[in-house]
Amino acid sequence: MLNAGERAVVPVRIFWGKGKEIEKRLGEYIREMNNCMKLFYDFCFAYLEKGCDEALREVNVAVRDAESRCDDIRHDIEHQLFQGALIPSYRGDIYSLLEAVDKVPNKAESTSDNISLQNVCVPDELKDDFRELLRRTTDCTLALSESLNCLFTNIRDAANLSKKVDELESAVDEHERMMIKKVFDMDVELALKMLLKELIIDVASIADRAENAANVLEMIAVKGKA
Amino acid sequence: MTIWLSGSVFLGWALGANDAANVFGTAVATRTVRFSTAAALICVFVVLGALLGGAGGMRTLGGLTDQTIQTAFITSFAAALTVTFMTTLSLPVSTSQAVVGAIMGIGLGVGKVDFGGLAKVIVCWVGTPIGAMLASIALYYLLSFPFNLISHNMFMANLILRWGFIIGGAWGAYALGANNVANVTGVFAGCGVMSPDAAALVGSLSICLGVVTYSMRVMLTVGQRLVALEPFTALVAVLSEALTVHFYAVVGVPVSTSQAIVGAVLGVGLLKGVKTVNVRVLVRILMGWLLTPAVSMLISCLLFLIFRSFA
Numbered sequence: 001m002l003n004a005g006e007r008a009v010v011p012v013r014i015f016w017g018k019g020k021e022i023e024k025r026l027g028e029y030i031r032e033m034n035n036c037m038k039l040f041y042d043f044c045f046a047y048l049e050k051g052c053d054e055a056l057r058e059v060n061v062a063v064r065d066a067e068s069r070c071d072d073i074r075h076d077i078e079h080q081l082f083q084g085a086l087i088p089s090y091r092g093d094i095y096s097l098l099e100a101v102d103k104v105p106n107k108a109e110s111t112s113d114n115i116s117l118q119n120v121c122v123p124d125e126l127k128d129d130f131r132e133l134l135r136r137t138t139d140c141t142l143a144l145s146e147s148l149n150c151l152f153t154n155i156r157d158a159a160n161l162s163k164k165v166d167e168l169e170s171a172v173d174e175h176e177r178m179m180i181k182k183v184f185d186m187d188v189e190l191a192l193k194m195l196l197k198e199l200i201i202d203v204a205s206i207a208d209r210a211e212n213a214a215n216v217l218e219m220i221a222v223k224g225k226a
Numbered sequence: 227m228t229i230w231l232s233g234s235v236f237l238g239w240a241l242g243a244n245d246a247a248n249v250f251g252t253a254v255a256t257r258t259v260r261f262s263t264a265a266a267l268i269c270v271f272v273v274l275g276a277l278l279g280g281a282g283g284m285r286t287l288g289g290l291t292d293q294t295i296q297t298a299f300i301t302s303f304a305a306a307l308t309v310t311f312m313t314t315l316s317l318p319v320s321t322s323q324a325v326v327g328a329i330m331g332i333g334l335g336v337g338k339v340d341f342g343g344l345a346k347v348i349v350c351w352v353g354t355p356i357g358a359m360l361a362s363i364a365l366y367y368l369l370s371f372p373f374n375l376i377s378h379n380m381f382m383a384n385l386i387l388r389w390g391f392i393i394g395g396a397w398g399a400y401a402l403g404a405n406n407v408a409n410v411t412g413v414f415a416g417c418g419v420m421s422p423d424a425a426a427l428v429g430s431l432s433i434c435l436g437v438v439t440y441s442m443r444v445m446l447t448v449g450q451r452l453v454a455l456e457p458f459t460a461l462v463a464v465l466s467e468a469l470t471v472h473f474y475a476v477v478g479v480p481v482s483t484s485q486a487i488v489g490a491v492l493g494v495g496l497l498k499g500v501k502t503v504n505v506r507v508l509v510r511i512l513m514g515w516l517l518t519p520a521v522s523m524l525i526s527c528l529l530f531l532i533f534r535s536f537a
Contacts, residue, residue, distance in 0.1 A: 017258075019384045084257030086384050087391075089457045093380070154378040223456075224380065 018085030022077060022094065023152065029073040029098070030148050033105050036066035037141050040108035044115070044134050044203070048127050052119045060116040067109040074098050093220045100213040101148065104141060107209055111202040120195045123188060129179050133203055136175055140168040140207040144214050150221070158221040165214035169207045176204035230295050231414065233303035235432040238410035240309050241321045242272075242436025245406065247448035248467060248483040249398030252460050253391040254442070255449025261442050267392070268399040268441075269434040275403025275475070276430035281422050282478025283408030287325065288416020290343050291333035298413040300533060304328040304526030305409070308518060318514035320482035323351065325409040327519030331526030335534065350479040351515060354470060355489030362466035362493030366459070373458060383457075390461045398468035402483055403430050404475035412480075459494045466490035485514075 043059045050056075077098060081091045122130060147161035183196045246268050253259040259267075293301065305324040312319035326347055333339035377383035410429035414420045420428070455463065467486040474481045488507060 016385060017388055019381050019388070023381045086380075087258050087387050087457050088256045090380050090384050150379075152379055152381070155380055156378070220380070224377075224383065 018080055018083070022080055022085050025073055025077050025080070026094070026151065029070060029077065029101075030145060032066060032070045032073060033101065034145050036063060036070055036105040037108055037138070037145075039063045039066055040112055041134055041138050043112050045131065047115055048122060048130055051121075052116055057116055060112050063112045064109055067105045070102060070105045074102050097213065097216050097220065100209075100216045101144070103209040104144070104206060104213060107202070107206045111199075111206070114202060115199065118195060120199055121192070122196065122199075123186065125186070126179070126182065126196070129175070129182065130200075130203075133172065133175050133179060133200065136168065136172045137203055137207045140165060140172055140210045143168055144210040147214055147217055150217075155221045155224045158217050162214040162218035162221070165211055169211040172204050172207035176200055230299045230419075231411070231428065233299055233301075233306050234411050234414065234429065235435070237302050237306040237309065237321065237325070238429055238432025239436035239439070240306065240313075241406055241410060242433035242438075243440035244313075244436075244444055245321070245402055245433075245483045246399075246437045246441040247444040248487045249402060249464070250391075250395040251445045251447075251449030252464060253395055253449070254445045258388055258391050259395070261445070264395065264445070265438050265441070267396050268402075268437050271396045271399035272403035272407075272433050272437070273427070273430040275400035275405075276407035276426040276433075277403075277423065279400075279404030279472075279475050280407040280426040280429070282475065283405060283480045284412040284415045284422050284425060286343060286347065286478045287329060287408045287412035287480065290326070290329045290340050290347075291338050292336055293329075293332065293413050293417035295414070295417055295419045296533060296537075297332045297336070297530065298417050298419070300526055300529045301325065301328040301332055301413045302410070304331060304529055305522055307525055308522040311521065312514075312518060317517065318484070318510045319518050320485065320514055321406065321409045322480040322482050323515065323518040324522040325412070325480070327522030328526035329413065330519065331523040331528075332530050334523070334527050335530035347479050350474055350477060350481055351485075354474065354481040355485045355492070357473065358466050358470040358486040358489030359493035359496070361469050362462055362490040363497055365466050365469070366462045366494055366497050369462060369465075370458070387457045387461055391464065394461060394464040394468055398464060398471065398483070401468050401472035401475055403433065405471045405480050406483070407433065408480045455491070455494070456498075459498060462494050463487060463490040466493065482514075 039059060039062050043056060043063055046056055046059065078095060081095055085091070086094065143161060143165045147158045147165060150156075150158035150161060179200050180197050183193050183200070186193070246265075250259065250264040250268060254261050254264050302325070305321065305328040308324040308327065309319050309321060312324075326344070330339060330344070373383075373386065377386050407426050407429040410432055411420065411425035412429075415422045415425035464487075467483060467490045470486045470490070471481060471483050
């Protein structure tokens, strides 16, 4: 038996269908993804500052938890989509977009795990470059988040914002190449060079994934017009 | 009376089972609307359409020739046989054309055919896919601007399209009832054994029987064809079909909803530069135009001659 409050919601649900619920859950996903990325960047900046200690490992766990919450929300949205929420064309769009966007927090989680497990010693002369790489990657994921919010306001604006993500990703790529060259010019052991290169590529690939997700969003924005 | 009406009820059942897909197929196949909801909406609006707008078609079919209760039975039985025969052979079939063909068969048998009325019917048949095509082009231009203006995000677009499919489907069901009920029981109203209202009620209820018992599979099959279209384009096709069939209900000539939807899809396809209907489909429609009334006429004429030789 429904109570008075639930009864009042029924007409609203009938009017909106399951679309309103998907909209709400998608908003939650974007907020959780932002939270996961913020924790990741905090983790990385703190790691550069003082290396990997017990307090930092807890931040790593927080990154993992945030990524896990992202997965839960994504699975819930996909479950609702398979049950027939939204019309089929939009169902496919949201599904592809979520799959692409979810690779961003996934990569953040695996990178923070690698840092925490390997505890690679970043040479002092490379730390500022690392901070710059992190700042550029942050800008890129923030731009992705901004463009994703166009899903709720005006999808056509997403096309322009997606171009911004592309440009920021190019800046990350440029910095990544410069850093790898610098690592191999340094006078350190080859094993450390390989580990540093891997770390740089891992961080930069977050921006690659953000760009891929922005491209999916751009396609949705372009085909959204009747 | 029940026995005389059995052919009509069977015809109405077949019509409901097949033609419901043209109005709600897209929404059901895409799970935008549950089948039970769609079936309930179709039943309500088919009955409403038949009671409020079915008289015109009944007058047209009733006036094509002189009918008695026996010839009315032969007409509906011959039409039902034709629909079954053509469906079994996977040939395209229109109930409207089967019924008119059967009436012509009786007309030839009794030696009285209203050729003026027949010419009007044939012009409307040709005009159905063409009219639906033009309607879809006009509606696309008319609706795309406000749609783009309002549906600035995916969720708003989803809401508009979802309700568009429901309203378009309900309108299509109303038009189906108003236009096609004459196929089912029009000949009985024409020969005076039933009042037009009673004929509309019996006819629409037998259409509902077909919708409730057998239309789901057809909806899923037919609906998938429209799903290939973009959602807005599919909505325009559904609305154009409803508009065209409603127009011919007002004119008072039963037409084929299947041919209307094909015309509508062809129209939006032309606009979008996409080949939505291939030549084979068009050839099949042409075959349906020629073969259905011819087969039906032959069956009803033969049945009438057999009946007369025994009577």
